[in-house]
Amino acid sequence: GEDVEQSLFLSVREGDSSVINCTYTDSSSTYLYWYKQEPGAGLQLLTYIFSNMDMKQDQRLTVLLNKKDKHLSLRIADTQTGDSAIYFCAALPPGGATNKLIFGTGTLLAVQP
Amino acid sequence: GAGVSQTPSNKVTEKGKYVELRCDPISGHTALYWYRQSLGQGPEFLIYFQGTGAADDSGLPNDRFFAVRPEGSVSTLKIQRTERGDSAVYLCASSLVQRGEYNEQFFGPGTRLTVL
Numbered sequence: 484g485e486d487v488e489q490s491l492f493l494s495v496r497e498g499d500s501s502v503i504n505c506t507y508t509d510s511s512s513t514y515l516y517w518y519k520q521e522p523g524a525g526l527q528l529l530t531y532i533f534s535n536m537d538m539k540q541d542q543r544l545t546v547l548l549n550k551k552d553k554h555l556s557l558r559i560a561d562t563q564t565g566d567s568a569i570y571f572c573a574a575l576p577p578g579g580a581t582n583k584l585i586f587g588t589g590t591l592l593a594v595q596p
Numbered sequence: 597g598a599g600v601s602q603t604p605s606n607k608v609t610e611k612g613k614y615v616e617l618r619c620d621p622i623s624g625h626t627a628l629y630w631y632r633q634s635l636g637q638g639p640e641f642l643i644y645f646q647g648t649g650a651a652d653d654s655g656l657p658n659d660r661f662f663a664v665r666p667e668g669s670v671s672t673l674k675i676q677r678t679e680r681g682d683s684a685v686y687l688c689a690s691s692l693v694q695r696g697e698y699n700e701q702f703f704g705p706g707t708r709l710t711v712l
Contacts, residue, residue, distance in 0.1 A: 487638075514699065525600070525703035526639070526687070571638050575699060582627060582691065582699050583652060586638030 485509040485576045489587035496595050501559040503590045505572030510553055512574040516584065517546065517557045520569045529557070529570075559592075567594045598622070600704035602688050608710045609678055617673040617707045621690030628671050629701060630663055631687040639687050645671060678711045685709070 486508045495501045507515070516531040532539045532546045532555070539546045545558040559566055569591050573584040601620045609615050621628050626647055631639035641655040645665045653663075660678075665671040675682055685708050689701040 518703075523705070525705045526689075527703075528700050531700075573638075582701070583629065583641035583644055583655065584631075584639075584701065586631075586640070588636070588638050 485512060485574050485585040487572055487574050487585050487587040489570075489572055489590045491588065492591045492593070494593045494595060495562050497562060497564055499562055501557075501562045501566070501592055501594075503557045503559075503570050503572075503592065505555040505557075505587055507553050507555065507572075507574045507585075509574065509576050510550060511577045512585075513577055514575040515546075515548060515555050516573040516575070517544075518571040518573060518586075520571060520589070526571065562592075562594050564594045564596055567592055600688055600690055600702050602686075602704040602707050604707060605705065606708045606710075608712065610712050611678060611680060613678050613711075615675050615678055615709065617675075617686050617709070619671045619673070619688030619690075619704060621669065621671070621688070622692075622702055623669075625690035625692050625702070626668065627691045627701075628665060629689040629691075630671070630673050631689065633685045633687055633706070635684075642673070642686075675709075678709075680711050683709055683711045 489505045517529045518526040543560045547556045569589040571589045572587040603618045628645040630642040633639045643663050644652040648668045660676045663673045685706040687706045689703045691701045
């Protein structure tokens with residue numbers, strides 16, 4: 484089945500760009516998502532990309548998808564202290580009747596002022 | 597409008613006890629999901645409801661876990677004979693559309709279950 488992996492930790496300075504990386508194993512996953520989790524809050528969907536796209540931009544967020552390498556990245560421009568959180572990559576595998584998401588282990592983003 | 601709500605926010609129980617965790621999805625969302633998030637891990641799928649029926653329960657770890665959604669809205673996750681390894685945050689999510697469409701799952705804040 485699908486397996487999603489992420490690096491555990493990233494530290495950046497306020498105002499710099501952050502790039503969070505993710506790899507997945509099932510090249511036929513249809514949608515790929517980035518979720519943000521802040522302490523005490525639920526998971527918040529930041530953005531998603533359909534598998535036939537290779538880039539999506541949404542304000543400060545840029546998602547890049549390399550299907551050949553099964554690599555997904557999230558770039559946050561002008562990172563702010565409020566961006567400090569855990570970021571999860573998730574994949575929607577194909578087939579079946581379910582919409583279950585397969586999540587990575589999460590990347591803790593620490594933004595230094 | 598209200599988001600997904602879960603009660604209780606925290607539950608502490610003793611090994612061997614029975615617990616129920618409740619999820620109120622966003623009104624009108626026909627799809628409901630339960631995930632479990634252990635410390636330092638991403639959420640792991642448990643079960644998916646489409647309406648009242650469990651369309652996929654492949655993530656339930658064993659027969660001590662059971663979930664219902666009798667009227668197609670509120671769902672209850674039930675855990676019998678709790679074990680220390682069941683300690684985790686249990687997340688509920690709901691969504692409007694079925695597979696094949698862009699599927700934004702809206703997550704609740706979770707119930708933190710601690711089994712002593």
